[in-house]
Amino acid sequence: MTRSRADTSRSDADLVRINRGFYESLWSAARLIGPERFNTWPLSRELAEAAPRRLEVAPGLRPRLPLAGTCFVDLSHAALRRLRAGGGNAIHGMIGQLPCADASFDLVCALDILEHVADDDGALAELARVAAPGASVLLSVPLHPQAWTAFDEFVGHYRRYEPAEILARLAAHGFVLEQSAVYGMQPGSSRLLALGQWYLTHQRERAMWWYNRVFMPIGLRFQKPLQWHAGLGDTAGVDEVLLRCTYRPATAPSH
Template identity: 75%
Template sequence: MPSPARDSRSNDELIRANRGFYESLWADAHLMDPQRFNTWPLVRELVATAPRRLEVAPGLRPRLPLEDTCFIDLSHAALRQLRARGANTAHGMIGALPCASASFDLVCALDILEHVADDEGALRELARVAAPGATVLLSVPLHQHAWTAFDEFVGHCRRYEPDQIMTLLAQHGFTIEQSAVYGMQPKSSRLLELGQWFLVHRRQRAMWWYNRVFMPLGVRFQKPLQWRDGMGDTQGVDELLLRCRFSPSD
């Protein structure tokens, strides 16, 4: 179950924790092309009719094409590598996006909502910048009872119950059209604990293995996404990728 200490952290504390973890992580990592992820078949289909695109907090694992997509991230290390590859970038956070209202046809924000204290504020910002009818791709971890030390370590603030995230999205104009089981987190708790220890105590060695072995293997053995209508069955599912449609209420 989530710890009381986690719930009591302020937004500023969460921002500092996430900035510290990911700035350090991306400083030692390599940019991976969007075409290498199992999200690419869907993305390739969507970009054909979505010339105005935004991806929030991609780090060095962007899912949208580097060309003609606006990338916003808190990590300067990630932004430097994205810019070096010709991407359009801006420094910012999901709660205060430096973008005009109703300016994007496709918005991608994967593995983000669970990191911010004010997830409703984050969704309000996504709704503000999304054009009517825009496709919005989100991913969220599920089930509070599945909380582990790894969630704490990587800066998660919460896990969502399925009904909770459905209601929250609907309140901000997002309808879940499809979903797919998502994520590459190892199922072995022992392996996760070992990875955390090395990241803390043997960071350079850990990043060598991450960049050259674990991440390439994880990408190579990704399973194709199996899409189903709506939320689908979430029993035993650790994380979901959600394809949503934005329809403003006014």
């Protein structure tokens, strides 16, 4: 039976605990990979060059914005140490309560984050709070609740989004979608996912070695180039989508 989302009785505190446990272990055994190694780099570099004040939320050790000159906020102390060593300004915090001033960034990046929190409206409100009017906002989310697998729950996901749902939530917080790119396809092998989950559960150290030394380098080598499309394109069969928005807050009513 396919589940549309994880157990909705889980609180943000439960999700923080699950995510901290999984990702602290992951980042403790991982190496920092610079943003230029990812297929997001041609897109994010262009945005970063036009934005002197930049924030990336929860990048772990896979930042997509330039290390120098970017503020990073993450829960993982292992990730924070390595980000700082790489030249980043890294601060401990979480998306629901960002340790940043209002309207302080021209570019805000939060990839693979919204699906991890129970209160995604609160998270979007925080991103809107720290974004300056006219700021670019780069997000990514998994799509299609019917594509839910046990692996979603294992890695701390709370939901997958219907395309219309994520657009409505973004618009409610002042984020205007400008462009999107196909960021992933639905995995073709449920057996492979189950095998990976088993190893991560029962032989985590060995699984982390294979992930960091073998699968991650192979994945980087075979990344497909990303291409922007106006608005939200055809999402049939798309596992994850990358979104570029502009923050346009509602005009305050005149008195």
